[in-house]
Amino acid sequence: MLLPIYVYGHPVLRKVGAEIGPDYEGFEELHKNMWETMYHSDGVGLAAPQIGLAIRLFVIDGSPMADEFPELEGFKKTFINAEILEYGPDKEWDSEGCLSIPGIREEVPRSHRIRIKYLDENFQPQEEVLEGFAARIVQHEYDHIEGKLFVDYLSPLRKRLIKGKLNAITVGKVHTDYRIRLPK
Structure with missing residues (x-):
């Protein structure tokens, strides 16, 4: 669905x-619905807060981007109760949506x-080390389960410049090919 x-x-x-456990009610259906919703929305990741659930769950399928980022070949995973244990010191800038x-x-x-x-x-x-764009996608989705958004990393000036666009989103003045739920 x-x-x-x-x-x-x-x-x-x-x-x-x-955090959730194996006894989380309706997990299998939720998990399936998250994959379906992500693919329908043309996303490479989807976190539970994005579908209205404040739980530590996200799914990622970066494989469609493997031509450009080889580390994404076969990178399709579910992350439950994730915790980033270590951030490498080297930062890279890239465009995110x-x-x-x-x-x-x-x-x-x-x-x-x-x-x-x-x-x-x-x-x-599971425990693993991720690099490159795989690490970027995971950090983006991980931020969702921590209550953060990518716009939180922008400079105050940049935030002011996009404030009108952000305000438009909150009232539904945006086009998407997927259903959205506005703030109440």
């Missing part, structure tokens, strides 16, 4: 997600390398 994407200004996007902030792309600094632990879709513990 396709779920609506909660957009900028909705309070759920600013909540720190709660977000399904919850449609129509806006901005240059954002991210660590080139991270070490992360999480539970996979079977609630099995």
Whole structure:
């Protein structure tokens, strides 16, 4: 089932997600719906707060971008209760967008390398080191479960310059090819 994407200004996007366990009610259906919603929305990642749930869950499929970023070949994962254990010191700037902030792309600094632990879709513990664009995508989605958005990394001047666009999103003056849920 396709779920609506909660957009900028909705309070759920600013909540720190709660951990979940294998007994989380409706997990399998939620997990399936998140994949379906992400693909339908042309996203490479989707976090639970973006569909209105303040829990520590996100899904990523970077493989469509593998031609440009080889580290994304086969990079399709579920992250439950993720915790970034280490951020590498080297930062890289690149353009980011977000399904919850449609129509806006901005240059954002991210660590080139991270070490992360999480539970996979079977609630099995995993730990790995990610680099390059894989690390960038994970950091972006991880921020969602921490109540952060990519626009939080912008300079005060840059934030002022896009304030009108952000305000337009909060009232639905934005075009998307997917359903959205506005702030109340």
